[in-house]
Every structure is written in structure tokens, then in C-alpha cells.
Amino acid sequence: MSLVKPTRQRGSEMMIDQVDVDLGARSYAVRIGAGLLGAASAEIVPILRRPKLWVVTEENVAALHLLPFQAGLQAAGVTVSALVLPAGESTKGWPQFTRTVEWLLAEKVERRDLIVALGGGVIGDLVGFAAAVLRRGVRFVQIPTSLLAQVDSSVGGKTGINSVHGKNLIGAFHQPVLVLADTQVLQTLPPRDLLAGYGEVVKYGLLGDANFFGWLEQNGPALAARTPAILQEAVRHSVAMKAAIVARDETEEGERALLNLGHTFGHALEAATDYSARLLHGEGVAIGCALAFDLSARLGLCPQETPSRVRAHLVQMGMKADLSDIPGDLPDADGLLALMAQDKKVQDGRLRFILAHDIGQAFVTDAVDPTVVRTLLKDALAR
16 A cells, blocks of 8 residues: 655654645645644644634643643734533534534634644544534644544544434534644553554554554554654554545545444444443444454455454553453344444445455455354354
8 A cells, every 4th residue: 555655854852744635725734743732833823814713622631731732822922712522422412513613603713714623533523523514614723632533533534423323424524724643642641542542553554554563563562651753653654544545535435445444343332332431432443353354254355363463462452352341231243233234334225344355455345244244243242
């Protein structure tokens, strides 16, 4: 798989990688490096149309990062208004989305203005969707503060909220004008959140880059220990892979669906656990990737030993890898299949799966017998 070649710039105190998402007139840069949050004014002020800015964040992120972010911009003469939402996946629904849109309207945000999403994937998705529909489209900047958001949800323009019927079923494609991924803020993440984000990192190796997966097998423990250079390289490489795919297939007409490896199973598991702290999104993706390789092996599509290698790495990293790792009861196999049927990837009533011929060789198919999936889930629930 060809990658977008990043450029690297040395500032006065930090090394910054840049990956460009090539979408013609809507192209934008993803800037990656330690200290970018503190230097946000230098990145954002040049793209402001007037010296005002609106930031939406959540309580945990606000306690750590909002005041330094505001102070830097205010020192540059920018007025910053902030809305702080509750933390957690439950925020990503109609009530807080409505609250956000109404606040932005009350603040008289104009189409030429700039909104900042400061937070993890929940905030990035919700704020991006609000920016997409507000006055039929307002510019926004993603400042992702979790590993998951830095490597995945902040890049590519997928925005949205959850429904009682399933995850991410309401939304729009709306690209940011800039992404600032400050790898230094990852030092403040709880260990569980860091590992959940790693579920999306390992996905990139599994879907299209076996060499990257091998690199992760060697360097994953150093990433978990938050070694700065390893963190930055993992984010850079993941973003480069996603940017290349998005540039070729922005609205998921074909190749971009590969980025959903593990998500068909994972989203069903999130729904089964009520989008609660029982299962974080990245944990669901990790378990979903393991199940996708199990299914591939059962169908004779990949070597029988490959699922064991995938699961061994997840276990080595201390991650959830099996249904038995999810606390509490789960629906039976038929119940999980019913939840999977609400997936966005259903076309003409047929559920599309991302399967693999081997590590780094994923593909999309709808030619999967549901009875095989049901048996797989029954066996997984029994383990």
C-alpha cells in the first residue's frame, strides 16, 4: 500500500511531522508532534477570518487542556468562547448535539468562522457534525487529545452521532481545515484509554501493512510505556495510511471501507454494552479484528495460524481480545447478529465484512454465509 509521504519540520523546540490529505480544494494538513497544543495560536491564527474562535470540549479534557489552549490564543488577540460537554460515549447523541448547535447559533457563529473540536473521538465526531449542518457548513479544526482520535477519527471527515438503532448512523462527510495532533497530551491519558486507541493503530497494520504490524510487535510495549518517539511514529504512520486511502476514496465508495476492519463486530459489541464504560470503542475494534481473522480462517481465506498471531499480540499488549474479556452478560449469537444487521456497511440487505487473506491483506466482501458467522459467535461466547 502506498503511503502519503510526510514532511518533517523542526521548530525552535519540537519536531513536527506533517501529512497532507489531498482532496483538491478541500485539502488540509495533519500536523503531528509534541507541544502543538501550546503552539496552537501560531497554527490557527493565520486561518482565522476574524479574531474570534469557538471551542467545544468535554469535562475531562477541559480540566487538563482548555485553559492553556485559550491562554495562547488570547495572548495572540483572539477572543475564545468555550462549551464544555459531559465526558463519555453517551454525549454523542441528539441531546448534546442539539445543545452544541444551539449554543453555536446563540453565539452568532458565521459560515466564515472557525470552530475547534478539542477532545477525543466523541467530541471530534459530534463537533464535526455540528459544523457540517450549522448554516450549511462552517469550517472547523480538529485537535484530537486521545490516541484513537489522533490516528483515526480526526482524519477523513467522517462526522456524526449515535442513534438508539446503532453507532454513527446519523452524520455527514465534512472535512476539517486543519488537524493538530499533539502527541505530548497522550502522556495524560489513562492507561486503558491509551490501549483502546492502540486498537485503531494495530488495525492499520492488519488491513494493509504487514511490515507496520511487525514494527508494532517489536515496539508496542514501548508505545504502551509512552516513549515519545515511538508514539509519534505510530501516529504518523497511521495517519499517512489513512490519508492515502481517504484521498483515493473520500466517501467510502470502495477502498475506504477497509478502514472498518473490526468495526462490524466491534460496533455490535458496543451496542450490546449500551455504549458504556464496559467496552471502549478501540477495545471493540481490537476484539472485532480478532474475530474478523477468526472468520477469515474458518472460511479458508487466510492461514490457520494467523488469528493466533493477531490475538497473541493483543494479549501481549494487555488488551481485550475475546468476548470473555468484556465484563457482564452479552446477547446470544442471534442477538449479536441482529445488532450487526444495523451496521452502516449493510448494502441491499447484505452485511459486508472486512476479511483478510493474511496480515496486511484485507478485503471487502458480502459473500459470507450468516450461519458461519453465527457459529463463530457461538464458539466465541463459549470460550
